[in-house]
Amino acid sequence: MGEDEGSITLLCLTASSGVPLFCRSRGTPSKHQLPFSVIGSLNGVHMFGANLDVLLAATCTANTRVAWRVFHNSITLIVLSSEEGASDFTLGRLLDNAFSTMVLILGLEELVNVRNIERLKKDLRACYKLIDSFLGPLEKTGDLTQCVECVPVPHGPVLQECLEAFAGAAESRFGCLLAGGRLALATDPWWQLAPQELLLLTWLVGVLPPHTTRDYPVYLPHGSPTVPHRLLTCQLLPGLEVCLLCGPSPGLPTVESELVPRFWKPLLEPLQACVRPPPPGAVLPPGVLAFLLVNGEQRSSLSSVQPPGSRGEGLSPRGRARALRHFYALVTTCYFPWEGSPAPLQEPFQAGFPHRAQHCYVVSATHKAYAIHAPQHQLFLLLAPNVPTFALRPLATRALQRLTEDAAC
Structure with a gap:
């Protein structure tokens, strides 16, 4: 996994007229900010499709993925990402979080009934810090899981x-x-x-x-x-x-x-x-580089990209965070989303089986990853590449048992 984390840009426009309200980006030099003509084209192709009763939700080029979302027929959000591993799932989560941030701080009424565009632009500045926090390289996972991140005390x-x-x-x-x-x-x-x-x-x-x-x-x-x-x-x-x-x-x-x-x-x-609470994951078996434990009933999570005993070789903490986030997005969209999750299963083999996968794993040059879907919890593990593949399942099962016994999550 390379050091270049790519760039991501979020555009906010009025849905009716396409007037830009703000543009927030990360990893893009200021001199390379999107010109108005590009912003207009991105919004125009979406509006063109809508006029023909065609919903343009996402597309991708050789190096960029783009997603659109209209909220309450009033606000259009567009996100462009050149990040490695960007997916419709991750960009969709970003759009939902960005609009909900605007509602959290300004209220829905001001966003649905736009009376003064210049005033709205000014008011939206209060949302920038929280929105920018979703654009940055994250070691957290709550923005993807939609679960509050907890710490045992x-x-x-x-x-x-x-x-x-x-x-x-x-x-x-x-x-x-x-x-x-x-x-x-x-x-x-x-x-x-x-x-x-x-x-x-x-x-x-x-x-x-x-x-x-x-x-x-x-x-x-x-x-x-x-x-x-x-x-x-x-x-x-x-x-x-x-x-x-x-x-x-x-x-x-x-x-x-x-x-x-x-x-x-x-x-x-x-x-x-x-x-200074005890570090989460202190009870994990050797070889675990990072973990994410999700409680599906409580909608809470516990995670760490540097659990005690994890060696520094292989991936940096930021690299572990990126790998863990990509693995979570892959597993959630392809194998076992929570019941009621809007994310469709994308693996064709699922259609031929009456059950859903309960375990899955990925092997790469820098790490191995394993996930378990239990009745109440989901566990996502990042493991050292030298952990034998045949040992992944028993190791992950032991880790799930220890974490659920040790944590309040």
Whole structure:
């Protein structure tokens, strides 16, 4: 796998008139930004097809893959990617996440009923950081899995009880604790939010400028796209934040000066243990370079591209992340998507069998990869190339058992 990660460009236009609203890109020099004529052509060919009742969803050239999506007959998003391994699945996820980001920050009403294009352009700048985070080279996988990324923490029961009491005192049912940008604990109502909302809220906190407290208006793309809620965040320790979804009350000063000291100050020692939680994957067998464990019922995930004991040979952490993401996209679209997943199975042999694959593997020069589809979990492993192929299945089965016993995911 080469060092050149390719480029990716996201275009946003009005669906009715094709007026560009923004263009965000990664890996493309500013002097090579798309000219207006190219943007107009990309939008024009899509509109031409729509006028003939033809849906142009995606296409590809020798080195670029392009995907289109129209949302609510109001906003058109176009993505172009020259990344190795880019697929309709990965680009489709990006388009969904980008539009949901716009809804999260601006609300659906402003996007569906565009009254002033120049004002909308200005307002959309507030979405850039979160959208850009989906364009960058990622070691995370939540944008693909649509599962919130979790991290196990010590003293979970004690902290969970405190979180429930803290949220109740703040007149909220929705609360969570984030450690290192990943979800450590959450109240039951927080878990009942749509999977994409869990993902976006976690990522939003990670890209906002660092502050000890925040009071940020957000819309829930699935649960409340037109009525905003207040996202309150308080830094308990560096790298550890508690978050609430609230209505008009309480005020942020009350939460910061009264509720945080009352509930969290007595738990300083358990909180300090959360700042550097045990690394995920400490129980994995030798030879595992990276892993992704997805809980299909809870829509949560646990992952690492540097689990303890993994050697540095072969792939760099970024290379492992790319390989793991490509493997996940391949397996999800070809072999065993979750029940209800919109991704169609693309392997022709599937049509001749009444069952779906439960295991699959890939062998390359730099690594081997193995996936298991269990009733509640999916496990994706990246393994060293010297692991014998015949040993992949028992090793992966043992890893799944250890991870599900050791983790809360």
